[in-house]
Amino acid sequence: MSSTDTSHAGEILDRIQHHKGVRGVIVVNSDSMSVRSTLDNSATVQYIGMAKTLTTMSRSLVRDINPQDDLAILRVRTKKSEIIIAPERTADDREYQVIAIQDYE
């Protein structure tokens, strides 16, 4: 199934959420607020804060090496889980993010 079939944001998130091992998905809008989250409030806020710092650092690193390049996906491996961050910066410098937390079996 191609992604264009999903017309609704909720549906897309559902699919990510039901992927193997995924514990939670968070969508962050340009004001660093979560628009959708399947985690509880405090965890959501924690992940958003962490993701923001990490993406800012990683992006500046990527850009420093090559100004034409940009950060596409950031994967953080921890002892218990893998955190996948997909950031996107729009032309007018606003940033959206999808954060998915995946536990290993």
Place this chain on the structure above:
Amino acid sequence: MTVQEEDSPELLDFLLRVYPAVMAELDKSTRSHAFDGYEVDWEESSNSVQCLHTLSHAALEEKLEVTCLSWNPTGAVLAVAYGRYDHQDWCTHKSSLCTWNLDRRSLNANKADLAIDIPSCVMSIAFHPIIPSLILAGTFNGAVYVYDIGKEDDTLIASSGVGENSHKDPISQVMWLNDPASKDKKFKIMSAGGDGKILIWRLSQSSKNLKLLSGFVVQTDSIPRNLRVSKARGDSLVGVTCLSFSHEDKTTFVAGSEGGGVFKCSTNATTTATSEDIQSVPVHSPVTFAFHPYLGPIHSVCCSPHHRNLFLTAGTDTLRLYNMLQLMPSLTIEPSCGYLYSVRWSYTRPVVFAVACGNGKVLLYDLKANRINPVMTLDGCSKGSSIFTAEFNPSRKYLLASGNGRGEVKVWKLNDDLVSHKPRDQDILESLAVLHVD
């Protein structure tokens, strides 16, 4: 925090764009074998041994020596016993049992977190192997105390008292006793003294007095005639200076004596003995085998945690590695560092051990690398005072503590070489344990 807004077309666009990428990454992550079998070493690796802390209790004004150290089972708290070894007559020292919690953010190196005043020199201490707040102390005047350092006030929970049924000489070692094979699951207390007695006590919930369960006496009779150094009478008592239990057989222990004797003993011994002092409980002679003796006092014995028969002894200026099944030592080392006061096996590497020396050094031996010389020499006292005790941390394998004659305790962080298990370590230990049949 979650803002429920109408899905803006912008957001939907974004989601549609990143969705395939996120799904692809999630897929990759579940299928990835990149980290299979990968174990992170969370400690930074280093080649040098660092002194992390130098602890002293300023209130004691360097008048007392560190006689014994004990780590609690969590590995965070270090207890230090203060006393003196050079008594000419009665002990009139005001002594202390001090504890430091190394996890505390505001660690004060000059003042202990807790200092318990004890009216006589403390000669030996031992934390309970499971309950982190219970600690035993044995004193110069022969009393055994049990403290609960978790309590706000009145930390003393039991004592043996001095007098009938107790030690009449300084206590040389106290320890907790647990024999998983016995029916009694409760921990008992064992104390050994210069009066040749090894007593077993029970802690009761209701009473502040330790209850004497049984006793052992080590007598000259236990030593075969050809191994006797002195011409003492057969029933004269042999002062016990140190004990160490076998790690596999919890009824077997090794004892060292003031006269240089090294004995294999059993808590199941049935040979009855007589002691003038102890009338209320049965008294046995614990000795089952006598090893080739030293010509001076034994200061320390330590059974190997990785081999059922090997144990180390430190006495006068000589280290010996004995096999429990053999009269003569398997290995003798003379470090020429003055008297050797303490020897301890590493918990993690079977061939590594630490020795506390009279010249202020702590020697670390690695029998795989060198059987004659230490692989590392630590400066346990900058002013050359003796090191009386050294203890590995049983749960934090990188830590070693040493205590010196000026009342200072140093906590060392060992390097990977001395800590991480190496292939063939066990083989080398086995080869040292091979019996020599003459």
